[in-house]
Amino acid sequence: xxxDLVIIGGGIVGCFSAYHALRQGKRVTLIESGQHAxxxxxxxxxxxxxxxxxxxIWSELAIRSVAIYEQLHQEWPLPIRQNGSYYxxxxxxxxxxxxxxxxxxxxMDYANxxxxxxxxxxxxxxxxxxxxxxxAYYPNEYSAESVQLSQRLLSYLEQHPNCQLKRxxxxxxxxxxxxxxxVRCSSGFSIQAEDALICCGHFxxxxxxxxxxxxSVRIAKLQMLKTQPIPSVTLKGNLLxxxxxxxxxxxxxxxxxxxxxxxxxxxxxxxxxxxxxxxxSVDGSIIIGDSHHYDDANASDSLTxxxxxxxxxxxxxxxxxxxxxPHWNIAETWSGFYCQDDANxxxxxxxxxxxxxLTAIGGKGMTxxxxxxxRVIHQLYAAGELRTLxxxxxxxxxx
Numbered sequence: 001x002x003x004d005l006v007i008i009g010g011g012i013v014g015c016f017s018a019y020h021a022l023r024q025g026k027r028v029t030l031i032e033s034g035q036h037a038x039x040x041x042x043x044x045x046x047x048x049x050x051x052x053x054x055x056x057i058w059s060e061l062a063i064r065s066v067a068i069y070e071q072l073h074q075e076w077p078l079p080i081r082q083n084g085s086y087y088x089x090x091x092x093x094x095x096x097x098x099x100x101x102x103x104x105x106x107x108m109d110y111a112n113x114x115x116x117x118x119x120x121x122x123x124x125x126x127x128x129x130x131x132x133x134x135x136a137y138y139p140n141e142y143s144a145e146s147v148q149l150s151q152r153l154l155s156y157l158e159q160h161p162n163c164q165l166k167r168x169x170x171x172x173x174x175x176x177x178x179x180x181x182x183v184r185c186s187s188g189f190s191i192q193a194e195d196a197l198i199c200c201g202h203f204x205x206x207x208x209x210x211x212x213x214x215x216s217v218r219i220a221k222l223q224m225l226k227t228q229p230i231p232s233v234t235l236k237g238n239l240l241x242x243x244x245x246x247x248x249x250x251x252x253x254x255x256x257x258x259x260x261x262x263x264x265x266x267x268x269x270x271x272x273x274x275x276x277x278x279x280x281s282v283d284g285s286i287i288i289g290d291s292h293h294y295d296d297a298n299a300s301d302s303l304t305x306x307x308x309x310x311x312x313x314x315x316x317x318x319x320x321x322x323x324x325x326p327h328w329n330i331a332e333t334w335s336g337f338y339c340q341d342d343a344n345x346x347x348x349x350x351x352x353x354x355x356x357x358l359t360a361i362g363g364k365g366m367t368x369x370x371x372x373x374x375r376v377i378h379q380l381y382a383a384g385e386l387r388t389l390x391x392x393x394x395x396x397x398x399x
Contacts (some may be wrong), residue, residue: 002192003027003164008171008207009043009199010034012369013358015153017197019072019370020377022162029164029191030157031171031183037150039201040365043336045224045279045287046149047238048142048367049085051112051316054249055104057392058345058364064371065108066140072370076156079145079282083237085138088120088243088322091132093260097245098136100254105138113137123236126323131241143238143279144366174198174207174355181354195380198357202339204297208351216343217297217360220273222336224289226281228329235280235316241322244273249364269318272311276318285331288319297339307333338363344394348376350387356386 005021007014010032018028036042048069050062069080089095101111117136121127123137158165169185174196176182181196202219204212240248244268251257262270269275273292280286291311295303312333320328340362341347347360358376361369372393379389 003029005029006031006181006191006193007199008174008183008196009166009175009201010154010167011037011199011201012150012153012365013201014197015150015372016068016159016201016370016373017358018157018163019153020374022157022160024381025162026381027086027162028157029166029193030171031166031170031185032154033170036154038205040336040338041150041201042147042365043145043222043224043334044274044363045143045277045289046146046366047085047277047279048080048242049138049238050110050141050367051085051087051101051138052240052244052248052250053255053364053367054201054345056395058368059250059306059374061190061368061371062364063108064374065368066142068370068374069142072156078152079148080084080142081144082140083143084242085141085238086115086120086124086236087136087138087245088127088132088241089134089245090240091133093256094242095134095247096256097251097254097260100256101250102136102247104254111139113139122216124239126233126235126321126325128324133320141238146366147283154337159195171207176353176355179354188305194354196355197321197380198351198355198359200357200359202337204339204359208355208357209298210347211351212357212359213298214346214347215296217339217341217347218294219297219303219339219361221293222290222338222363223307223315224287224334225312225315225330226332227286227288227325228327228331229284230286230326231267231284232326233280233284233286235278235286239278241276243269243318244277246270247273247275262311269314270287270312274311274315274318276315276322278323286325288314290316290336303337305335307335318388331336338365344390346372346390346393348390348393350386356380
């Protein structure tokens with residue numbers, strides 16, 4: 001059996017790579033080691049937030065991703081909601097950064113509105129007035145139910161006549177010979193293709209480990225929590241707070257960013273990579289997080305799946321400074337993992353003739369994958385090489 005493109009990995013990067021290849025009329029086989037995605041695609045906040053992406057090409061890809069979500073949603077309804085994003089500044093320095101970012105996005109015709117403290121509290125009455133000094137609203141941004149979104153994307157591909165979805169198949173070997181790529185799985189299944197695209201997320205030790213587990217790549221562990229449903233509370237959209245403004249890539253290149261100073265309390269949280277986000281799920285529960293701890297790609301065993309209770313307490317205590325909720329009963333905690341390439345912003349490379357890798361996208365997969373993979377698939381088939389695009393993606397700074 002032969003296909004045009006075989007994709008290894010059924011997370012959001014792999015799914016959207018398949019989606020765009022199908023739109024170009026290619027025959028696609030998608031190989032997923034589990035029955036569904038288990039990595040960063042389903043262990044995240046489910047926020048599609050172009051406003052947080054690094055200014056330049058990554059911001060453009062994120063805004064394009066929103067349009068692709070909308071396009072696919074018309075054809076194949078997705079569990080996404082255009083609730084917008086609210087940024088909450090806790091001091092004047094953070095508010096200045098929001099003002100500068102809003103001016104930049106307005107020049108791009110990307111809708112945003114500055115908000116006073118009163119306007120923020122009118123939209124989100126549970127915000128504590130002694131925390132916020134003002135904020136900003138981005139109306140075109142989305143929240144998603146991550147697990148259900150992953151399942152819907154796989155279901156879309158599964159029903160497409162030009163896509164073969166192979167669930168529960170662990171790819172163990174990829175070789176190139178006689179102008180074809182051969183992929184073999186542990187079950188004995190094998191397939192030939194003109195090209196293979198490895199979208200393995202943080203599972204870097206399965207295929208081409210010597211090339212993927214490179215010095216510039218780190219694994220990040222994130223901790224998140226979810227409350228029991230709180231039907232009496234309605235959060236209008238994604239809620240991003242002061243430490244988020246201090247962390248997200250879009251703010252790093254703004255004129256006032258270098259003037260930020262952190263007090264002792266902020267430094268203690270930043271030492272664990274903590275910044276506070278809120279997203280209310282459709283069942284009324286509220287997801288809260290998150291933290292970030294890192295290790296080298298080839299030493300990632302130190303990042304265990306066990307949660308650090310102290311880190312969770314720090315997240316909840318900071319969240320309680322921001323929101324006034326009827327209760328803080330935690331129903332669930334979990335860890336998420338992603339990998340990021342600190343030198344290049346993403347690992348996009350041809351590893352061997354016909355064999356390509358697209359991974360280490362960092363914490364921006366939900367927001368940028370749809371637009372990024374459109375560009376990757378176009379570059380692969382229009383130009384036959386990925387170096388030019390990889391260089392463009394590396395140009396934007398990572399924070």
